[in-house]
Amino acid sequence: MLDLIEFCATPRAQPVPYEVFLEFVQGLDRTIGGRRGGALGDQVKQCAAGARRRRARVSMRSLINLCAIQGISVGEFLAAPRETSGPMLFDTWGGLSYMPLPAPWQAQNIYVASRCLKDFLRVRPAYLPPISLLLRRLHVQLLATRDVAEEAYDFYEDAYSVQGDKPTQRKLRSAYLNAMNAMSAKKLHETGDLDHIVRKVADRAGVALAIAKHVVRSAAVVREV
Known part of the structure; x- marks a missing residue:
């Protein structure tokens, strides 16, 4: 360019x-x-x-x-x-997957996504949801976000991968989705609201109350950023 x-x-x-x-x-x-x-x-x-x-x-x-x-x-x-523009001397198609460049209107969302990622990590939450869920509402290409914030993105992915094995990750993901759904259904004004959601998430996702508390607090931070 x-x-x-x-x-x-x-x-x-x-x-x-x-x-x-x-x-x-x-x-x-x-x-x-x-x-x-x-x-x-x-x-x-x-x-x-x-x-x-x-x-x-x-x-x-x-x-x-x-x-x-x-x-x-x-x-x-x-x-x-x-x-x-003619045929190349060597075949370049093996393993090639086409990924279009982000459209111009997506550029702002990509930079917003990188800022959200950094702000979320700065809080040092006890639980990191999959990065695709963290940035889902912004509708951005994850690889494009990595281009803008490579260090933060790679750090996040490494930290996410050590949170447990696959069955544990699935339970945590389920708990996170339950927490986000519960929060979107009501406005949170008091600590008691979070405590109620923690109990609901623990019951629905089948996780301990302490784990549900970490997940709910992380979900609350995601809403803020």
């Missing part, structure tokens, strides 16, 4: 002819679009169709995603669009 910005920011430089992008995308369509379905093939076909109609400006997102499909840099694409 920085290479692309540097290239485009050169003063008085002539714009790259649109035909360069058109040639690259049409080559990709012949290479990938015709023989591969799913999200990857669909994206190439859509870009090729849009390029032929010159429907919209070429976005940085499109350039980076299309170059990532071929495993090349944007500079290589600009220098040789026909060659870089």
